[in-house]
Amino acid sequence: MKKYTNTGSKDTRSGFGAGMTELGQKNENVVALCADLIGSLKFDDFKKNHPERFFQIGIAEANMIGIAAGLTIGGKIPFTGTFASFSTGRVYDQIRQSVAYSEKNVKICASHAGLTLGEDGATHQILEDIGLMKMLPGMTVINTCDYNQTKAATIALADHHGPAYLRFGRPVVPNFMPADEPFVIGKAILLNEGTDVTIVATGHLVWEALVAAEALEAKGISAEVINIHTIKPLDEEAILKSLAKTKCIVTAEEHNILGGLGESVSRVLALHHPAPQEFVAVNDSFGESGTPEQLMEKYKLNNQAIVAAAEKVIKRK
Numbered sequence: 059m060k061k062y063t064n065t066g067s068k069d070t071r072s073g074f075g076a077g078m079t080e081l082g083q084k085n086e087n088v089v090a091l092c093a094d095l096i097g098s099l100k101f102d103d104f105k106k107n108h109p110e111r112f113f114q115i116g117i118a119e120a121n122m123i124g125i126a127a128g129l130t131i132g133g134k135i136p137f138t139g140t141f142a143s144f145s146t147g148r149v150y151d152q153i154r155q156s157v158a159y160s161e162k163n164v165k166i167c168a169s170h171a172g173l174t175l176g177e178d179g180a181t182h183q184i185l186e187d188i189g190l191m192k193m194l195p196g197m198t199v200i201n202t203c204d205y206n207q208t209k210a211a212t213i214a215l216a217d218h219h220g221p222a223y224l225r226f227g228r229p230v231v232p233n234f235m236p237a238d239e240p241f242v243i244g245k246a247i248l249l250n251e252g253t254d255v256t257i258v259a260t261g262h263l264v265w266e267a268l269v270a271a272e273a274l275e276a277k278g279i280s281a282e283v284i285n286i287h288t289i290k291p292l293d294e295e296a297i298l299k300s301l302a303k304t305k306c307i308v309t310a311e312e313h314n315i316l317g318g319l320g321e322s323v324s325r326v327l328a329l330h331h332p333a334p335q336e337f338v339a340v341n342d343s344f345g346e347s348g349t350p351e352q353l354m355e356k357y358k359l360n361n362q363a364i365v366a367a368a369e370k371v372i373k374r375k
Contacts (some may be wrong), residue, residue: 062249062268064232068205071226075100076205077212078137082108085216091126091138093119098228099139099169099183119144121362123152125248127162127254134163135216142171143184147189149325157221158194165215168189169230171201172240172312173340174262174350183345189317190292198222198243199290201311201319205233207287212291218243225261229350232265234296235285246293248300251281256300256307260286260319263310263338263359270364283367290321294326301327304373305332310364314355315339334374336367 081088082104090104091112095115105112115122119140126136138145146153157164168187175183192199198220202208207308209227215222239247250262250271259267266284271281282300286293301307307327308322320337327333340357354360 061084062234064234064235064265067230068233070110070202070208070286071098071206071228071230072100072315073202073205073208073234074167074169074212074226075103077209077354079103080209080213081112081216085135087133087135088216089113089129089136089185090275091122091136093117093122093140093144094138098141099167099336100291101139103133112138119149123149123166124156126164128161128281130162130164139162139169141182142168143182144188146187146223150190152327154194154202156359158197159283161196162221163219165222165224167212167224167267170228171225172261173313173345173353173359174218174227174229176229176350176353177347180344180346185314185316188287188313189226192317192322194221197290197302198288200243200288201225201261202287203261203285204231204235206239207241208236210239211287212315214243214286227262228245231262234265234268241287242292244288244291246296247285247287248282249285249297250281250283252301254267254280255372256282256284256304257364257368258284258286258297258307258319258323259310260289262312263364266361267310268357269361270368273365274368275360279368279372289322292322292326292344294330296332297323301333304334306375308336308338308364308371309360310338310368312359313339315341334371336371338363338367
């Protein structure tokens with residue numbers, strides 16, 4: 059397997075902005091809606107180059123979702139943008155009724171997700187959004203790991219018909235996925251082959267999983283690392299293929315332990331391949347104010363936590 063290296067840290071929200079810039083140039087049906095956060099969502103270039111396809115809704119997120127749903131009727135492909143907390147929890151009823159139930163082709167794009175929002179604190183650090191969105195029938199849920207993958211996912215969503223939730227973040231994180239890596243919705247990416255333990259990670263925890271795999275290798279433990287960028291539909295085949303070798307699994311995510319990737323994987327195990335599983339996730343609590351680094355350390359969402367979980371789950375085989 060090829061080694062993945064950090065080519066320079068970038069924020070994933072800028073990957074979204076770059077993807078929107080490219081979509082603006084190549085797909086005239088793509089429109090953008092923003093809830094008074096143009097700079098934070100990196101909509102600047104899209105607004106500058108395509109003002110007739112950019113709609114500043116203001117601090118009226120529920121209205122934004124309704125407008126987006128309406129725009130699809132005329133064949134437009136709306137991408138809505140605001141913080142993850144406002145993209146999901148604040149407007150869940152509108153998403154459920156006007157987008158999911160109505161099967162509208164709306165792309166709900168959410169920045170500042172998880173603990174790494176940082177100093178804004180618990181009210182803005184939504185940790186339950188993946189669970190909220192994956193429970194909606196027909197909703198595709200994507201959680202990208204770096205700048206390149208976020209850009210690729212944004213572009214791919216324009217060709218995907220149906221409601222979708224795209225989750226990304228605020229801080230700069232390692233950019234390690236190749237810029238030309240194909241982004242296939244629902245298809246996991248095998249990053250590192252191993253035989254002793256499977257590590258499936260999503261979002262910012264993917265890089266931490268790769269670092270953990272190196273630390274485990276130094277201890278004589280062979281870890282298989284899988285990048286699960288699509289939570290729904292989940293690539294069950296990739297998970298089961300890996301489990302057939304390793305017989306145990308660790309899930310890692312910047313999300314509540316309830317309702318996220320870990321529980322989706324548990325369902326796969328229960329139905330098809332019962333095996334020991336350990337979870338690296340926030341243990342049923344809200345976040346708090348602090349730097350992203352401080353919070354990931356306190357809530358045990360880092361490579362050290364993944365190493366500990368891997369060593370623990372191996373003993374349970």
